[in-house]
Amino acid sequence: MRATRRTLAALLVLAAAVSCTAAHGDDAEPPHASAVLTPYERLLPAPVSARASGGAGYAFGPGTVIRTGPGPGEEVRRVGELLAEQLRGPSGLPLPVVDGEEGSGDGDGIRLRLDARARELGAEGYRLRTTPSGVTLTAHAPAGLFRGGQTLRQLLPVRGAGEVPGGDVTDTPRFAYRGAMVDIARHHFPVDQVKRYVDQLAQYKINTLHVHLTDDQGWRIAVDSWPRLAAYGGASEVGGGPGGHWTKDEYRDLVAYAARRYVDVVPEIDMPGHVNAALASYAELNCDGKAPERYTGIKVGFSSLCVGEERTYEFIDDVLGELAALTPGRYLHIGGDEAHSTPAADYAAFMDRAQAVVAKHGKTVVAWHQLANARPAPGAVVQYWGTDKTAAAEKAAVATAARSGHPVILSPADRAYLDMKYDKATKPGLAWAGYVPVQRSYSWNPGTHLPDVPESAVLGVEAPLWTETIATRADWELMAFPRLLGIAELGWSPSASLAWPAYRLRLATQSPRLTAQGTAYYRAPEVPWE
Numbered sequence: 001m002r003a004t005r006r007t008l009a010a011l012l013v014l015a016a017a018v019s020c021t022a023a024h025g026d027d028a029e030p031p032h033a034s035a036v037l038t039p040y041e042r043l044l045p046a047p048v049s050a051r052a053s054g055g056a057g058y059a060f061g062p063g064t065v066i067r068t069g070p071g072p073g074e075e076v077r078r079v080g081e082l083l084a085e086q087l088r089g090p091s092g093l094p095l096p097v098v099d100g101e102e103g104s105g106d107g108d109g110i111r112l113r114l115d116a117r118a119r120e121l122g123a124e125g126y127r128l129r130t131t132p133s134g135v136t137l138t139a140h141a142p143a144g145l146f147r148g149g150q151t152l153r154q155l156l157p158v159r160g161a162g163e164v165p166g167g168d169v170t171d172t173p174r175f176a177y178r179g180a181m182v183d184i185a186r187h188h189f190p191v192d193q194v195k196r197y198v199d200q201l202a203q204y205k206i207n208t209l210h211v212h213l214t215d216d217q218g219w220r221i222a223v224d225s226w227p228r229l230a231a232y233g234g235a236s237e238v239g240g241g242p243g244g245h246w247t248k249d250e251y252r253d254l255v256a257y258a259a260r261r262y263v264d265v266v267p268e269i270d271m272p273g274h275v276n277a278a279l280a281s282y283a284e285l286n287c288d289g290k291a292p293e294r295y296t297g298i299k300v301g302f303s304s305l306c307v308g309e310e311r312t313y314e315f316i317d318d319v320l321g322e323l324a325a326l327t328p329g330r331y332l333h334i335g336g337d338e339a340h341s342t343p344a345a346d347y348a349a350f351m352d353r354a355q356a357v358v359a360k361h362g363k364t365v366v367a368w369h370q371l372a373n374a375r376p377a378p379g380a381v382v383q384y385w386g387t388d389k390t391a392a393a394e395k396a397a398v399a400t401a402a403r404s405g406h407p408v409i410l411s412p413a414d415r416a417y418l419d420m421k422y423d424k425a426t427k428p429g430l431a432w433a434g435y436v437p438v439q440r441s442y443s444w445n446p447g448t449h450l451p452d453v454p455e456s457a458v459l460g461v462e463a464p465l466w467t468e469t470i471a472t473r474a475d476w477e478l479m480a481f482p483r484l485l486g487i488a489e490l491g492w493s494p495s496a497s498l499a500w501p502a503y504r505l506r507l508a509t510q511s512p513r514l515t516a517q518g519t520a521y522y523r524a525p526e527v528p529w530e
Contacts, residue, residue, distance in 0.1 A: 032528070038165070040169070046506065050169045051168055058163065060091070060162055061093065064108075064110065065098055066110045068080040068112045077099050078260065081097050082146070083110070084096075084097050090160075125171055126170075128171075130166050146261070159516060173205065176459060178488060179463070180208070180210070180464075181465060182209070183465060183467045185213060188220060200484075204484070209258055212466075214278065216300070216302075221246055221248075222245060223318065225318040226282065238469075240296045255326065255328065255329075259328070264329040267326075270337070272305040272354075273341060274338065287306040301341060320361055334355070334358060334365060347374060369384040369398050379406070384412065385412065386413065387434070403457075408459060409461065410450070410458060410460070418479050418480045420434070429469055439504070439526050446458055478520045482514075504526065508528045511523075
C-alpha cells in the first residue's frame with residue numbers, strides 16, 4: 001500500500017515532534033499517533049489497500065445486528081457468532097446474529113457475504129466497506145470473513161459503542177504461512193494459556209500455532225502406546241518444577257479451538273536429539289539399555305535416540321501415528337536440530353526413516369533447517385533459525401533445498417526468536433543470538449533475507465518462543481508483545497508497506513487495545529506509545 005500524502009504528512013509531523021522533544025529535553029508529550037493517523041492508517045498488519053471515504057461512517061450501537069445471509073451455510077454462521085462474541089465483551093452490546101431469510105444480507109448492521117466470483121481474494125483475503133447503513137465484509141472463503149472481522153475490531157472503539165469510519169479495505173496475505181511457536185516442554189503451560197495465545201495470534205492474522213511438545217526437560221502429550229512418556233517424562237521441567245502434560249482430549253480441544261479461529265496447530269516431537277525425557281521414561285530407547293535421570297537444566301545437544309535399534313522406529317511410528325490421528329492439519333514437525341550426539345551419517349539415516357513415518361501417516365514433514373544437510377523428503381518444509389552470523393555453508397544448504405522445491409519457513413533467531421532479550425535490562429529471556437529490540441525484530445524482509453532463497457520459495461515466517469527462562473504468563477506476554485505484531489505484519493503485508501517509521505506509529509496505537517485486553521507488553525523506548 002503506497003503511503004498517501006496525508007500519511008506522509010502525519011509521519012513528518014510526529015517525527016518532528018518526537019525529535020524536538022528528544023533534542024531539547026522538553027517535558028511536553030509529543031502528539032500521539034492516533035492524533036495524526038486516520039483509523040484506516042492505524043491498521044496492523046498494514047492492508048494491501050485501505051482508504052477513508054471522507055463520508056459518514058456507521059453508528060455501531062445497541063441496534064447493530066450481524067447478518068450472515070443469504071444462504072451462508074453453517075461455517076459463515078460460526079464466523080458471525082465468533083465475531084459477535086469478540087465484539088460483545090468490549091462494547092457491551094447484544095449484537096444478535098441473524099441469517100437465512102431473517103438476515104437477508106441487505107439490512108443495516110455488519111454483513112458477512114461469501115462471493116464465489118471473488119477468486120482474487122483467495123482463501124484468506126477480504127473486502128471491507130463501511131457506509132452509513134453498515135459494514136459489509138466480503139470474501140471468497142469463510143477464513144477471509146474471519147480475517148476481515150479482525151480488521152473491523154481495530155476500526156471500532158477499544159471500549160463501548162461508537163462509529164466505524166466510512167472507508168474501504170481490500171486485503172490479501174503476502175505469505176500463506178504466518179506462525180508462532182510456543183515451547184511447553186522446558187516449562188509446562190496449561191491448555192487455557194495456549195488458547196489465550198491463539199486468540200492473541202488470530203487477532204493479528206497469524207494462522208499457525210506450532211507447539212513444541214517434547215524436549216530433554218519434559219514430554220507434554222499423552223501417548224497411549226507409551227504411557228510413561230507423559231506420566232514419568234512429563235513430571236519434570238527446567239528448574240525442577242512439577243511439570244505436567246496434556247491429555248489427548250485437552251490437545252483435541254486446543255486444536256478445535258484454534259480451528260474455529262482459522263489457526264492450524266503444528267505439533268512437534270523433536271528427534272533424534274532433545275529426547276532425554278523419552279530416554280528417561282523407557283530404558284529400551286537407550287543403546288545401553290539404561291535410562292538416564294530426568295533433566296532440569298538448559299544445556300542442549302547431549303541426548304540422542306538409538307539410531308541403530310529397530311525398537312526406536314517402532315517408538316517413532318507409534319508416537320507420530322497417534323499424534324497424526326489427533327491433528328487434522330497437514331504438517332508434523334520432527335525437530336532435527338542440535339543433534340550433536342548423533343553422528344552425521346546416523347542423523348541422515350535416521351531422518352530418512354522418520355520422514356517416511358510422517359508420510360505413512362498422511363502428513364507433510366516440517367523440520368529445523370539442519371534437515372537440509374541430510375536428505376529432505378519430497379515436499380518437506382525446512383524451518384530456518386540461523387542468525388546473521390550463521391556460516392555461509394549452512395545458509396547455502398538451505399538455499400539448495402529451496403532450489404530443489406522445499407518450502408522454507410523463516411525464523412531467524414536474531415530477528416524472530418521471542419525469547420531473546422530486548423536489551424541487557426530485560427529480566428527473562430536469553431541473549432545467545434544477541435539482543436533483539438523491537439525495531440530489529442521488524443526491520444528485515446523475508447523475501448530477501450536468505451541469500452539465493454527467492455521469495456517464491458518462502459512459505460512464510462514464524463516467531464518461536466522458547467521457555468527455558470519463562471515460567472509465567474506475564475513473562476510469556478512481555479517477551480512476545482509487541483515483537484509478535486511485527487512478525488505478523490512481515491507475514492501478511494505487502495513488502496512495499498514495510499517501513500519502520502510508519503510501523504512504529506501504527507504499533508503505538510495498539511497500546512490501548514493491548515492494555516484493555518490485559519496483555520502484558522514491553523513498552524519499547526523506540527515506539528511513541530499512547
